[in-house]
Amino acid sequence: MSTTRPLNVGLIGLGTVGSQVAERMLSWGPQLSRRAGVELCLKRVLVRDLTKRRSIEVAADLLTTDPSAILDDRSIEVVIEVAGGDEPMRSYIERAILAGKHVITANKVVMAKHGPELLDQAAGKNVDVYFEAAVGGGIPLISTFRMDLQANKIERVSAVINGTTNYVLGRMASGSTMTDAIREAQEAGYAEADPTDDIGGFDAAYKLAILGSIAYEIKVRPDEIYREGIEGVEPVDFRYARELGFAIKLIAHTQRHPGRVEARVHPAMIPLDHPLARVEGAENAVFVEGDLVGQVLLVGQGAGGRPTASAVVGDLIDLARSIRRGVQSRPSFSFDDRIGVIPIGEVKTRAYYRIRVDDRAGVLAAIGQVFAEEGVSISSFIQKDAWSHDQTAELVVTTHPSLDASLQRARERMAQLEPVRTVSSFLRVF
Amino acid sequence: MSTTRPLNVGLIGLGTVGSQVAERMLSWGPQLSRRAGVELCLKRVLVRDLTKRRSIEVAADLLTTDPSAILDDRSIEVVIEVAGGDEPMRSYIERAILAGKHVITANKVVMAKHGPELLDQAAGKNVDVYFEAAVGGGIPLISTFRMDLQANKIERVSAVINGTTNYVLGRMASGSTMTDAIREAQEAGYAEADPTDDIGGFDAAYKLAILGSIAYEIKVRPDEIYREGIEGVEPVDFRYARELGFAIKLIAHTQRHPGRVEARVHPAMIPLDHPLARVEGAENAVFVEGDLVGQVLLVGQGAGGRPTASAVVGDLIDLARSIRRGVQSRPSFSFDDRIGVIPIGEVKTRAYYRIRVDDRAGVLAAIGQVFAEEGVSISSFIQKDAWSHDQTAELVVTTHPSLDASLQRARERMAQLEPVRTVSSFLRVF
Numbered sequence: 001m002s003t004t005r006p007l008n009v010g011l012i013g014l015g016t017v018g019s020q021v022a023e024r025m026l027s028w029g030p031q032l033s034r035r036a037g038v039e040l041c042l043k044r045v046l047v048r049d050l051t052k053r054r055s056i057e058v059a060a061d062l063l064t065t066d067p068s069a070i071l072d073d074r075s076i077e078v079v080i081e082v083a084g085g086d087e088p089m090r091s092y093i094e095r096a097i098l099a100g101k102h103v104i105t106a107n108k109v110v111m112a113k114h115g116p117e118l119l120d121q122a123a124g125k126n127v128d129v130y131f132e133a134a135v136g137g138g139i140p141l142i143s144t145f146r147m148d149l150q151a152n153k154i155e156r157v158s159a160v161i162n163g164t165t166n167y168v169l170g171r172m173a174s175g176s177t178m179t180d181a182i183r184e185a186q187e188a189g190y191a192e193a194d195p196t197d198d199i200g201g202f203d204a205a206y207k208l209a210i211l212g213s214i215a216y217e218i219k220v221r222p223d224e225i226y227r228e229g230i231e232g233v234e235p236v237d238f239r240y241a242r243e244l245g246f247a248i249k250l251i252a253h254t255q256r257h258p259g260r261v262e263a264r265v266h267p268a269m270i271p272l273d274h275p276l277a278r279v280e281g282a283e284n285a286v287f288v289e290g291d292l293v294g295q296v297l298l299v300g301q302g303a304g305g306r307p308t309a310s311a312v313v314g315d316l317i318d319l320a321r322s323i324r325r326g327v328q329s330r331p332s333f334s335f336d337d338r339i340g341v342i343p344i345g346e347v348k349t350r351a352y353y354r355i356r357v358d359d360r361a362g363v364l365a366a367i368g369q370v371f372a373e374e375g376v377s378i379s380s381f382i383q384k385d386a387w388s389h390d391q392t393a394e395l396v397v398t399t400h401p402s403l404d405a406s407l408q409r410a411r412e413r414m415a416q417l418e419p420v421r422t423v424s425s426f427l428r429v430f
Numbered sequence: 431m432s433t434t435r436p437l438n439v440g441l442i443g444l445g446t447v448g449s450q451v452a453e454r455m456l457s458w459g460p461q462l463s464r465r466a467g468v469e470l471c472l473k474r475v476l477v478r479d480l481t482k483r484r485s486i487e488v489a490a491d492l493l494t495t496d497p498s499a500i501l502d503d504r505s506i507e508v509v510i511e512v513a514g515g516d517e518p519m520r521s522y523i524e525r526a527i528l529a530g531k532h533v534i535t536a537n538k539v540v541m542a543k544h545g546p547e548l549l550d551q552a553a554g555k556n557v558d559v560y561f562e563a564a565v566g567g568g569i570p571l572i573s574t575f576r577m578d579l580q581a582n583k584i585e586r587v588s589a590v591i592n593g594t595t596n597y598v599l600g601r602m603a604s605g606s607t608m609t610d611a612i613r614e615a616q617e618a619g620y621a622e623a624d625p626t627d628d629i630g631g632f633d634a635a636y637k638l639a640i641l642g643s644i645a646y647e648i649k650v651r652p653d654e655i656y657r658e659g660i661e662g663v664e665p666v667d668f669r670y671a672r673e674l675g676f677a678i679k680l681i682a683h684t685q686r687h688p689g690r691v692e693a694r695v696h697p698a699m700i701p702l703d704h705p706l707a708r709v710e711g712a713e714n715a716v717f718v719e720g721d722l723v724g725q726v727l728l729v730g731q732g733a734g735g736r737p738t739a740s741a742v743v744g745d746l747i748d749l750a751r752s753i754r755r756g757v758q759s760r761p762s763f764s765f766d767d768r769i770g771v772i773p774i775g776e777v778k779t780r781a782y783y784r785i786r787v788d789d790r791a792g793v794l795a796a797i798g799q800v801f802a803e804e805g806v807s808i809s810s811f812i813q814k815d816a817w818s819h820d821q822t823a824e825l826v827v828t829t830h831p832s833l834d835a836s837l838q839r840a841r842e843r844m845a846q847l848e849p850v851r852t853v854s855s856f857l858r859v860f
Binding site for chain 1: 450458465562579581720746
């Protein structure tokens with residue numbers, strides 16, 4: 001392949017990320033081409049609406065609403081997909097691969113659900129699929145697992161990987177209600193009009209599926225990941241957490257066990273001196289432990305147009321270098337199908353319960369009895385606020401590590417106790 | 431090149447790092463070979479003493495004391511150098527390159543002093559030089575600059591990159607004297623018998639030279655970096671720092687200016703809420719700012735046999751993949767010779783002075799006069815302890831950003847003032 005012929009790129013999506021990708025390619029051409037070793041040419045851009053006003057200037061004849069104008073253009077060697085969502089993007093990516101095009105995508109949904117299959121197809125067609133931008137914006141994660149940590153057995157990955165929930169929990173820690181905090185996040189551009197994907201932990205589970213698959217070279221499916229959103233966290237929990245020495249974060253955690261891996265997304269109490277407790281606002285942080293390297297922490301802006309474009313264009317330069325040399329630069333993937341995900345009930349966790357009870361004798365004995373029968377050892381048992389108007393009190397119980405199934409059963413059984421009004425909160429302690 | 435023929439590796443050095451590299455290669459052969467796509471064979475190991483007892487078992491016939499047994503063995507395609515120090519290692523690396531061998535090195539001195547020349551030679555011989563392990567142990571730094579952040583203009587790199595001084599300063603913050611803290615660091619294995627290289631900031635300057643060269647694609651020479659060690663920091667400075675809201679760290683900092691870069695290593699007061707203020711013990715942390723990605727923080731164990739071996743063997747796998755395909759996988763380097771380092775005097779910094787003065791009228795006026803004449807604006811001016819036995823008092827002055835030359839002149843001129851006994855500390859504020 002001649003080094004003088006430019007590398008034609010088709011871009012799918014010209015939104016927050018796409019416009020930053022186009023902007024860097026159009027305004028920084030010579031630098032990018034020097035680093036890539038080949039001229040990079042933005043040939044077509046797929047958009048939904050040709051007439052929409054945009055923050056950057058893209059020549060009108062580059063724009064198209066017809067996916068075939070990119071996917072069937074044989075002169076286009078690289079397709080960048082930054083539109084997001086499952087279909088039709090999965091199909092577009094598949095079509096690009098089958099047409100012998102390399103793909104760069106920021107699409108966490110497609111990569112989490114269909115990544116192993118698409119990577120297999122790509123290997124069969126001898127093309128590459130890059131997806132650094134699908135997790136953690138511009139933080140170097142995929143490349144770190146695929147390259148730098150290859151000499152390691154990865155033991156665990158723990159991350160605060162959803163900026164929206166971290167922003168919302170941060171506002172709640174400062175006294176906001178969840179409703180107000182979500183509205184603030186929407187106004188600040190951190191949350192969608194429908195925030196379910198973030199608040200419910202789905203976004204974090206997609207990202208954890210990708211990280212876990214790459215870290216352990218297995219197929220971690222998003223629907224195999226235990227997932228709980230932050231909907232149940234209440235303002236008072238932040239006060240109790242602080243008193244106990246914890247912050248509350250939505251944690252995405254995966255850990256290697258003999259023959260299986262643990263993978264879960266849920267709100268958790270994290271010790272204040274743990275680096276993940278200090279992740280602020282919309283930041284992301286990923287904590288990796290390898291058997292040689294020990295613990296490595298990677299922190300940065302996990303979303304947004306510019307950080308994500310940094311990862312996309314970084315992938316493009318790396319890909320262009322390898323295309324110029326006529327080879328695949330990145331290792332192909334292999335996934336071990338024999339390693340599965342452990343059901344959450346079999347995982348050992350610690351729990352925090354906030355319980356509203358009748359303020360009378362015998363309550364503690366009844367609750368203690370439930371934990372004893374479930375084989376759960378209690379770490380702390382504190383009576384917090386009491387209300388004279390209805391003769392109730394609030395108890396906070398934290399446990400030592402136990403089977404999660406036992407902790408969940410204890411929760412259900414306590415809720416059935418006659419003097420217990422409600423188990424208001426149930427959070428894992430990290 | 432056939433994929434069935436093993437890739438022969440020669441190892442120079444079997445100390446802390448080398449024994450971990452050998453151990454992983456010998457005990458993890460199948461996994462490494464699968465990831466590399468080729469069998470990796472440890473063919474020879476250069477040691478100084480054949481009879482020395484070692485923590486790992488290496489077959490006696492692998493060991494040699496003759497460098498030619500590796501450098502002149504045409505069957506060895508990759509030389510790993512983890513012995514350290516300038517000569518003879520620079521010559522060994524050069525010989526390996528000129529013999530057409532690829533090189534992986536953890537040698538920060540050689541890469542800081544001779545990196546650009548060795549990389550030029552390697553490009554001429556169409557071989558690769560990998561040096562991820564030369565900076566920050568297993569933290570993915572070189573690869574992050576060379577790959578992930580390629581779409582960025584790097585604006586600044588700030589790092590706590592010397593574990594020994596960070597350990598020593600941490601102990602001093604807890605009340606130790608420097609002498610005790612250094613002895614503790616030696617006992618914990620964090621400091622050499624002669625700690626000058628660390629304490630004097632030389633080690634950090636080597637690492638900053640490498641990071642700055644890669645980040646900006648220019649030649650940053652270690653002797654162009656302004657360098658001050660931690661020798662002048664006294665226990666009382668930690669108390670005053672805390673009262674002012676700062677930690678004291680040895681900082682390595684480089685920043686882009688129009689046509690030039692700033693590059694300096696010195697102890698600094700760092701605001702307690704800055705991530706670098708929280709780097710504990712022998713940990714390293716590197717803070718990178720790119721124009722697209724924003725701020726990225728990378729943290730991990732910056733030294734030690736296992737983390738460094740993680741980087742070395744990670745490089746080996748990446749290199750093996752590219753050798754198997756008969757190409758260079760990593761981009762070759764280019765360095766812009768027109769961009770130089772700004773002399774420290776022309777850099778804007780902030781300063782903290784601790785000054786022992788005669789406790790009498792007129793002192794503040796005299797000191798204020800010096801700052802005014804140097805055009806330095808004062809941020810805070812606080813009288814701390816006073817001693818009645820000799821009628822002296824201690825003043826702490828912090829400034830707003832000013833030319834470093836003016837701050838240094840103010841220091842010299844204050845020392846000449848009649849009521850000033852001594853300027854006990856002079857630290858930059860970060």
